[in-house]
Amino acid sequence: MFIQIVHLSIDLENFQLRDINLDCDQGDYVVIIGPTGSGKSVILETLAGFYKPDEGKIILEDKDITNVPPEKRNMSIVYQDYVLFPHMSVYDNIAYGLKKRILDKRLIEKEVKAIASLLKIEHLLHRLPVTLSGGEAQRTAIARALVVKPRLLLMDEPFSALDVKIKEELRHLVKTAIKRYQTTTIHVTHDLDDVWDLATKVVVMREGEILQVGPPEHIFANPVNSFVADFVGTNTLKCKIIDRKNNLTLLETGENIKLYSKDQGMPGKEVIVSIRPEHILVSSEPIFGYALNTFCGMIAKTRVQGQLVWLTLNIEGLSLKAVLTANAYEMLKLDKKTKVFISIKTSDVRITAPKH
């Protein structure tokens, strides 16, 4: 294991982390996601050595680094608000960490120019941070962090202050740069797109606690409870288990709609069922071959987001979110308030833990 956080607890004036356990392999891109105030940033700053944990250990490559000062950890940090040194040029900002490690000025220049060209900021090197746009400033901050080849790159909502287009561009650049420098990364965000685009591992946090850890597909498909499901955009339905036969569980929602699931459950129990929006099939004609879980409903709302169209479906009072590509949406000639046929595979109806 490359880095291990073991039973980490910390009590700051207005914030607590409770018993955090997290492992991470070399080359992992870990995205910690959770609402504001869930303690994501505190984990990063504790990893970097700015806070001393009250309990627990941080182990990097089998060495306990819990009491090692920040300057000896070789972990770089990138903040949402860039935190570029205002009295230094872009060049000096990027070169700052190198100057501590390398004496040869030409070598420093070579390294700075290499990363600047990778992040497309070589034309800005002489400028002062105050003259940069948000995207340029963040690329500078990422360059400054990566150029020292940190053992761990820590990013605290690095794209939150940027607008959508620049965000996408920067995500792509970061992906390339991190691949090139083979950096293990822990990235804190509340933006799901960061998870889709970058994560190899996802950590969901709430109020100083880790709720779920796993690969993104796993978290999205099997949220451990309704909070995680809500947060990652999954439909969550409160259901009662009615019956169990032929390896199928029959569920009933509060709206008296019956659903079949391949997951197991005890009849009579109240459970939370999660269904991914992309697992809901929407069609203007009855769908052949889906005998179970086929419904007739209406489109209550549509929302276009880039190449995706989010639909809010209404099945006799039950509201479900579904997502289609813009093309598929076009081809189906769906419109608001039209009648649609809705199908869900029994294997996509997931039973999760009882509601908290």
Next chain:
Amino acid sequence: MSVSFKNICIVISILFTLILFIAISSLFVVPNPHDVIGALKSPEMIYSLKLSVITALIATTGAMFIAIPVGYALSRFSFRGKNIVKSILDLPMAFPELVLGLALLLLFGNTAIGKALEAMGIEVVFTKTGIVVAQFFTGLPYAVRIICSTFNGINPRYELVSRSLGYGEFETFKNVTLPLAKSGIFASAIITFARCVGAFGAVLILAGGSYMKTEILPITLYLNISYGNIGMAISSGIVLIVVSFLAIATFEWFEKGNVYSNCSFKH
């Protein structure tokens, strides 16, 4: 309604400033210019001005050397007794200067500290060193205050980033914090200097106000008022005002480049 309230505030500001301005300018208008020029050229005035500037410069330098680490500690670290340290450091600001002088006189006169210093050949009481010491203690709280708020205004994340890039605490302070605090430290030095030049009560008690020996500008003013030598007194008043004015002008000039100067009559 807000317009009339705005006008009332502006009128009060202007009226008060006017009264203050008349009071200050009467210093320049009332006396006979010949007397003033004569007094300015007198050996006593030249001595006093020189001594004032030299002692205030030394006291200010000393105060800055203490205020920077103290201000940094108060701004960045939490430690036991921090609030007590803060309150005690602020005390001399609210203290009557005379009482501060008396306290210093007792400290350097009668205690082990005073005796130890005396054994080392450093005499504080009724000496020029005493002037520096009195000015230092008068100016220090202001220096600490301004420097502490300067450090408070610097996002600690600059330091965290510097440390994560491999620099230790002191290197980070030197490379990042100090350059960012530069203008605040400068402002603090100016204010402290002005305060040191104007220090009177503490200097009078600790250094004694002896003619042409421990005589600084406020003492010149005081001594000459007591002799009825109005020309000399007013001249030293003028010199003091010019020094303060220069300090304030420098301060204002510096503040222009800073975000927190937003008290203007723009709207």
